[in-house]
Amino acid sequence: MPRQLILDLLPPPPPTLDNFVVGDNAAAVDALRHWQPGRAIYLWGSPGSGRSHLLRAHCATRGTLYVDIGQSGHQLANLASRDQIDVRLIAIDDVDQLEPFAQAALFTLYNRWREAAATSRAFALLLAGDRAPMAMPLREDLRTRLGWDLVYRLQQLSDDDRAQALHARAAERGLQLAPEVVGWVLTHYTRDMNHLSALIDALDRYSLEKHRAITLPLLKDLLAADAPPDDTTTV
Template identity: 65%
Template sequence: MSRQLILDLLPPPRPTLENFIAAGNGAALQALRELQPGRAVYLWGPPGAGRTHLLRALGEAPDCLYIGATDDPAPLNELATGDAAPPRLVAVDDVGSLGPAGQAAVFALYNRWRAAAHTPQAYAMLVAGERAPMAMPLREDLRTRLGWDLSFRLELLSDDERAAALASRAAERGLQLSAEVLNWVLTHYARDMGKLTALLDALDRYSMEKQRAITLPLLRELLAGTAGTVSTHPDTPL
């Protein structure tokens, strides 16, 4: 297997609430664990804070609808204007990327959500964006609806929290990461835990393929074939 393919073939593990590193986002995680039809949650925060992870964790479950930033919003329009029974949960990621039709659909879904909240047709709404509700670049009436129920700001993990999380996940796989390797990854690679976990999986596979211990030279050898697509510090050579 070529080094170029290793990272491509090892995407991050499927997002779940269990493998989300909560750290300072415990209140948001608990709210999602308890999310029931008739309730709504809006999550906001910077890229890499875990918005997509959490929305996919719930929205890709059976009898749920997940619409990501690059997905066709047509199912939202059909749900907003049709007579079909709604899914148990509607998850809309990166709501700020929606065009006029998509925004109109989410607006209608919030109205339908509130009207059905105490009926057998109740469903949950889970929406995410980069900014607080009233700061989102959306139509005014949709901005107000984003704050109708619960709203949480997601914080990025600190360097110490990322280090602890990565070391823990390595230990779960029976891997031993030296301080040198761990520090290099945390300093020069992506901050997103999903990408860090994918790198850990790739490094594990590459180490077994080469029958060599995980060292900084082995990591650099792995990344040498993906230097054009890997996020590293601009002043640090591979």
């Protein structure tokens, strides 16, 4: 079977609240489940804590908008300058990467959010960054606005939570992971949940390509095949 066809067989499921492993983040997830226009929620945590997953999970329905500052701050500037904001929820990711012009746009958007909060034009803001509001590398008046409403720190998952997440990710693809596979991954691989999920996806595809069961030797073969070549040479 052609390699590209194998890679396209089982695309990863889209992020949802139901496939987010909650861990110690129950309060944040509960707030997200019950958001209403007129509220603002700021999530912060280290890479791999699930910030982008939670933001994208809220932007799969009509009337929502996802803005990735890491890709384009101009989308935010265009949004803030609209005559009318006609979406119910705006999710803005990677706020810590805002350029000065985008910081000004978010400042304007926050002011418009507050003015509209008690009216029929109300919309919700859902934002995410890598640190607490007052520690953000942003202009002072914008740091203050990030803390105007609800603020939650996303905690990294424990090893038990990660094991649960790995098994859940595998189950979504119809797989069962042996305990030694999960144990090796948790001991030797990154703790970043995004990378762990991607590893399960890659392992599934590699198993199909090689027509081999998912075992620890297969996992090690995959990682060896994916490792960058050693450029060192002996003289």
